[in-house]
Amino acid sequence: MQLAIVQGRATTTVRHASLGGVKLLVCGLLDSKGVPLGDPVLAVDRLGAGAGDKVLLTSDGLGLRELLNDPTSPARWWTMGIVDV
Numbered sequence: 001m002q003l004a005i006v007q008g009r010a011t012t013t014v015r016h017a018s019l020g021g022v023k024l025l026v027c028g029l030l031d032s033k034g035v036p037l038g039d040p041v042l043a044v045d046r047l048g049a050g051a052g053d054k055v056l057l058t059s060d061g062l063g064l065r066e067l068l069n070d071p072t073s074p075a076r077w078w079t080m081g082i083v084d085v
Contacts, residue, residue, distance in 0.1 A: 003032075005053070006051050008026050016073060019068075024042050025042070026042060027043045027057060041076075044067075044078040054085060055082055056082075060078075064077075
């Protein structure tokens with residue numbers, strides 16, 4: 001699991017079939033002190049997170065493929081929770 005801050009939404013013209021109708025967020029990973037780490041990642045969101053929200057991400061690809069009901073999905077990161085501060 002990884003703490004992250006939502007920077008915004010990603011819009012695509014072409015998507016993998018497993019991601020049709022799924023909201024994608026651009027998330028900046030944070031360390032334990034809230035300092036940004038490296039490049040942002042794309043995360044699948046089914047919780048309704050928005051720009052500026054702190055979220056808990058997981059890179060459990062198997063769990064996401066089960067959630068999307070598609071064993072061929074290339075997605076990796078997804079929101080597990082929205083941090084209420």
